[in-house]
Amino acid sequence: MQNRFTxxxxxxxxxxxxxxxxxxxxxxxxxxxxxxxxxxNAFAGKDNExxxxxxLEELNAKKISIGGKTLKFELQSEDDQCDPKxxxxxxxxxxxxxxxxxxxxxxxxxxxxASRVYSEGGAMLSTVGTNPKVTQGGYKNLFxxxxxxxxxxxxxxxxxxxxxxxxxxxxxxxxxxxxxGVADEFIKEAKSQGLTIVAQEFTSDKxxxxxxxxxxxxxxxxxxxxxxxxxxxxxxxxxxMKQLGLTAKLLGGDTLCSPEMGKLGMDAVNDTVFCAxxxxxxxATATGPAFKAKYKKxxxxxxxxxxxxxxxxxxxxxxxxxxxxxxxxVKVGAEIYKNPYKGVAGTYAYDDKGNMKQAPVxxxxxxxxxxxxxxxx
Numbered sequence: 171m172q173n174r175f176t177x178x179x180x181x182x183x184x185x186x187x188x189x190x191x192x193x194x195x196x197x198x199x200x201x202x203x204x205x206x207x208x209x210x211n212a213f214a215g216k217d218n219e220x221x222x223x224x225x226l227e228e229l230n231a232k233k234i235s236i237g238g239k240t241l242k243f244e245l246q247s248e249d250d251q252c253d254p255k256x257x258x259x260x261x262x263x264x265x266x267x268x269x270x271x272x273x274x275x276x277x278x279x280x281x282x283x284a285s286r287v288y289s290e291g292g293a294m295l296s297t298v299g300t301n302p303k304v305t306q307g308g309y310k311n312l313f314x315x316x317x318x319x320x321x322x323x324x325x326x327x328x329x330x331x332x333x334x335x336x337x338x339x340x341x342x343x344x345x346x347x348x349x350x351g352v353a354d355e356f357i358k359e360a361k362s363q364g365l366t367i368v369a370q371e372f373t374s375d376k377x378x379x380x381x382x383x384x385x386x387x388x389x390x391x392x393x394x395x396x397x398x399x400x401x402x403x404x405x406x407x408x409x410x411m412k413q414l415g416l417t418a419k420l421l422g423g424d425t426l427c428s429p430e431m432g433k434l435g436m437d438a439v440n441d442t443v444f445c446a447x448x449x450x451x452x453x454a455t456a457t458g459p460a461f462k463a464k465y466k467k468x469x470x471x472x473x474x475x476x477x478x479x480x481x482x483x484x485x486x487x488x489x490x491x492x493x494x495x496x497x498x499x500v501k502v503g504a505e506i507y508k509n510p511y512k513g514v515a516g517t518y519a520y521d522d523k524g525n526m527k528q529a530p531v532x533x534x535x536x537x538x539x540x541x542x543x544x545x546x547x
Contacts, residue, residue: 197239199497200246201226201484202264202293204257204274204284207249210375210402213430213474214276218298219247220469221480222273227468229488236495243488250284252277252375257284265291270499271487272296273480278304279347285312294499296483298476300424300448301351305523311503313520315483316448316476317529319348322423323355325446325531325547326396331363334419334444336393340369342383342407343398349375352423353398360396368392375400380407381414388416396421404443405434412438424448427532428475432539439536444544447475449515450530451546461514482513 203222205215226243234241246269250257257280264272265287271294275281281299288295289309297304297312300319305312330336339360343353357367368390371383384407387395395411395418397404404426411420419442420426426445435443452458452473461481465473490505491497510519519527532546 195239196242197236197497198244199241199271200244200267200269202269202272202274203245203247203480204250204260204264204272204280205247205276206252207247209251211252211276211400214401214425214428214476215249215252217474217477218274218276218480219245220465221473221477222247222484224465224468224477225481225484225488229485234488234492236491236497241488241491250275250277250280252280254279254283257281258287260284261287261291264288265293269293270497271502273484275299276476277346277348278351282307282347285309288312292499294487294503296480296487298424298448298479299348301347303347303351305525309524311499311524313483313506313524314526315479315518316424316526317531318525319352319355319423321529321531322446322448323352323396323398324359325533326421326423326444327356327359327363327365329444329446329533330360330394330396330419330421331365334394336365336419338366338368338390338392338394340371340387340390340392340395340418341367341398342371342373342380342387342395344373344375344377344400344403346375346399348423348425349398349400351398353396356396356398356421373399373403375403377403378406380410384410384414384416387418388414392418394419394421397426398423400425401428401430401434405431405439408435408443409438411442419444421445424475427534427541429472429540430474431541432536435536436539439539441535441537443536445534445541446531447534448529448531449476449479451532451543452478452515453543454546455514455516457514478513478515482511482515482518485513486511486518
């Protein structure tokens, strides 16, 4: 009986040891994510996080191996509050924690100063910060995974003149790195298109009352008003435009191409707001509809502006890890620069500064308070 008991104990110990050995073969790979998880733009930060999370869940299910070890991806998501100081602190935290691959930030004002911390810490950064300065720091392994302000702002100027047949425009920007950057690009292209800028006003990314600005705009009677800023201000702005009897169309960049605009602006957004978003029309891509469906099933909500881009770049990074047979960001980055990747929202190929070589842009309007794509360019 004692021998029998000893035998069972030995078998049990061997099983535990084998399980521990198998577990030891797993290698934890932390993927950082930084964005606004609190405050007015939290809806966007959470959407970006969900895009990364969905990719990592699928990758973990595939049991990917490198160097004989199965990779186990873990998401470390941090709230940078769309604030430069907080964003730099988050960057230092992730770097100090040994995180070598970071998705984000969402806001250009965070991406510009934080990119130096990631570069000095040897981490790869993949951001949707669209201000041109984001990729002008000379940092390797920094990728802008969508179109930049030069494409987004200029595309809305072309759309205003060619499609909306506008002759005059007013411009408002919130003085953030994103808002000012995209507004400057709109103005530059508008002038080359012969569009006359009749008024230029400024606000902040905390403002909610735009009566004074809009009263000034109404007196100038612009055909369109371009707003360089975010949905939490854009929604109330278009509602106040309607209350003041302003008939101009409200134009903006990717940050306005969000269901949040409809929630805040309600029926005032319908056929009045036009925005340009980096990325192809998902419904027209081979895998876009399937991505939208699985996102909705997993998170019980529709994907917002950049979920697909964050999902794609996460998949691209891991694909590059496999090609490089390495977790070294330098070797992984070399593969990313060398080999394009076809994702849900487009084909990702980067120049030596980390800008997408051919970044598609889709123009949206709103109907029933929801963004509706019109065309991709």
